[in-house]
Amino acid sequence: MNVEALAILGERRRIGVLFRYELAADTVVTRFVADEAFVQSMPQPTVSAAWLAESPLQQQALWRDVRSVAFNGRHSARNGWLLPAFFQNLLPEGVFRDRVAELRGCDPRDHFEMLAACGRDLPGNLYALPVALSRDELARYVTQHQDALEMSVTAEPLEDGVSLSGVQPKVGAIRDGERYVARTRDHDTHIIAKLPVVAQPRLPEVEDLSLRLAAAAGVEVCEAWLEPLAKLSILHGYDLGDSDAQTRFLAVRRFDRSPAGRIHNEDFAQVLGVMPEDKYGGVAGDAARSYVDVAAVLMGFDSLGEAAVHELLRRLVVNEMLGNPDMHLKNMGLVYPGGVAPRFAPAYDVVAYAAYSRHQGHALALLPAALAPPGGRLRQQQLSPAVVRAFCAALRIPEKPAAAAIREAVRAAVGQWRGLIEASALTTLQKSRLLAHFDAHPMVQSIARRVANRP
Numbered sequence: 087m088n089v090e091a092l093a094i095l096g097e098r099r100r101i102g103v104l105f106r107y108e109l110a111a112d113t114v115v116t117r118f119v120a121d122e123a124f125v126q127s128m129p130q131p132t133v134s135a136a137w138l139a140e141s142p143l144q145q146q147a148l149w150r151d152v153r154s155v156a157f158n159g160r161h162s163a164r165n166g167w168l169l170p171a172f173f174q175n176l177l178p179e180g181v182f183r184d185r186v187a188e189l190r191g192c193d194p195r196d197h198f199e200m201l202a203a204c205g206r207d208l209p210g211n212l213y214a215l216p217v218a219l220s221r222d223e224l225a226r227y228v229t230q231h232q233d234a235l236e237m238s239v240t241a242e243p244l245e246d247g248v249s250l251s252g253v254q255p256k257v258g259a260i261r262d263g264e265r266y267v268a269r270t271r272d273h274d275t276h277i278i279a280k281l282p283v284v285a286q287p288r289l290p291e292v293e294d295l296s297l298r299l300a301a302a303a304g305v306e307v308c309e310a311w312l313e314p315l316a317k318l319s320i321l322h323g324y325d326l327g328d329s330d331a332q333t334r335f336l337a338v339r340r341f342d343r344s345p346a347g348r349i350h351n352e353d354f355a356q357v358l359g360v361m362p363e364d365k366y367g368g369v370a371g372d373a374a375r376s377y378v379d380v381a382a383v384l385m386g387f388d389s390l391g392e393a394a395v396h397e398l399l400r401r402l403v404v405n406e407m408l409g410n411p412d413m414h415l416k417n418m419g420l421v422y423p424g425g426v427a428p429r430f431a432p433a434y435d436v437v438a439y440a441a442y443s444r445h446q447g448h449a450l451a452l453l454p455a456a457l458a459p460p461g462g463r464l465r466q467q468q469l470s471p472a473v474v475r476a477f478c479a480a481l482r483i484p485e486k487p488a489a490a491a492i493r494e495a496v497r498a499a500v501g502q503w504r505g506l507i508e509a510s511a512l513t514t515l516q517k518s519r520l521l522a523h524f525d526a527h528p529m530v531q532s533i534a535r536r537v538a539n540r541p
């Protein structure tokens with residue numbers, strides 16, 4: 087039996103080992119086991135909010151529970167044998183995944199190999215590097231058929247292997263003066279270059295505008311700006327249609343990279359232990375994840391709390407006004423600036439899809455099925471007063487300040503969005519579609535009416 091292993095490292099220390107072996111032709115074990123030295127160390131950096139216990143003793147027990155769902159992969163009818171959710175969520179998705187698989191010469195569904203390929207440039211402050219386990223370690227990690235174990239060698243990470251999730255064409259880049267270049271052995275990428283997409287004209291311009299609109303409504307957004315493709319010196323292999331040197335891409339500054347080093351982060355699929363394929367909350371019904379689950383996590387940390395829930399609500403109403411039905415679990419995250427306490431990551435991947443076509447509703451339901459007011463499909467519900475009331479009640483937070491945060495965001499949008507949209511680089515049709523969508527939002531209408539009726 088062949089065993090493959092990757093050492094999982096934080097900034098300067100080993101956290102544990104992720105290993106994989108085939109128990110039988112149809113049973114693959116992929117498991118994370120924390121190192122005893124790490125388990126017994128104090129204080130510990132936060133690896134995932136999903137892996138936190140109440141007390142130091144319970145924390146040790148949690149790490150040692152190697153058979154828990156959190157530390158084991160599982161089979162998916164759609165995507166084969168998956169890594170444990172935390173690690174599966176570190177992998178590239180969509181066309182970016184195919185690109186990395188091509189460079190690595192592996193099957194894009196070989197998730198372990200994909201993680202190994204990108205092991206030096208993963209999201210957050212983590213590394214996954216090949217490691218050879220001794221006989222003793224093998225025997226400790228793998229309990230079945232101990233006598234027939236063989237260590238198989240996993241190749242070193244690709245020099246320019248960068249992992250970013252998301253389905254749109256993108257490359258990791260380093261800004262080098264006026265140019266954007268690929269990762270090198272010694273330099274991390276600190277920019278995400280989001281490329282133009284043939285089927286969605288001016289997508290970088292639409293996303294750039296969307297982030298500025300969100301900021302104008304009071305949302306904390308990541309830093310992003312437009313650049314001409316002429317400045318992008320990276321071979322990427324994507325079909326960019328009939329773009330030319332002046333066609334623009336969106337440069338996004340990564341909040342998990344800084345001149346001083348990496349900053350740990352994770353997305354809400356990791357936080358909630360959900361596989362990427364369930365990033366839209368999973369199968370509809372009682373078990374489906376909703377934004378209340380996200381808010382409940384925020385309420386669990388002193389460093390987040392009610393203020394972070396208000397920020398979530400601001401993002402939700404902004405999404406409604408933009409026609410952005412895509413704030414799924416991987417489009418929200420936590421970032422750990424000091425390595426331990428989380429902050430709500432700035433908003434990213436905010437896109438006004440209303441500029442293309444009609445959009446209503448959210449990526450996840452606002453409320454769990456049991457709490458939602460009757461009528462209509464769950465993901466189509468908007469932040470009506472009844473929904474906000476139920477949302478706050480579910481979290482046991484006061485409704486008034488939450489409703490005020492939403493109202494303030496809408497008020498700011500009513501004051502500033504029209505001018506920003508009209509001055510943007512969108513086509514005339516895109517502007518008019520977006521404005522029509524914005525003007526039709528019930529809260530925008532009610533605030534605009536009040537402004538108009540002022541003496």
Ligand SMILES: Nc1ncnc2c1ncn2[C@@H]1O[C@H](COP(=O)(O)OP(=O)(O)OP(=O)(O)O)[C@@H](O)[C@H]1O
Nearest residue numbers: 250251252253254308338339340341342416434435
């Ligand atoms: N500013 C940022 N700093 C750090 N990481 C980021 C930032 N923006 C995005 N990311 C990470 O990169 C991933 C991909 O980015 P993004 O969501 O913008 O791409 P996408 O392809 O449009 O995604 P989707 O599939 O949701 O449409 C995100 O899921 C997130 O993990």
Ligand SMILES: [Mg+2]
Nearest residue numbers: 252416417435
């Ligand atoms: Mg995304």
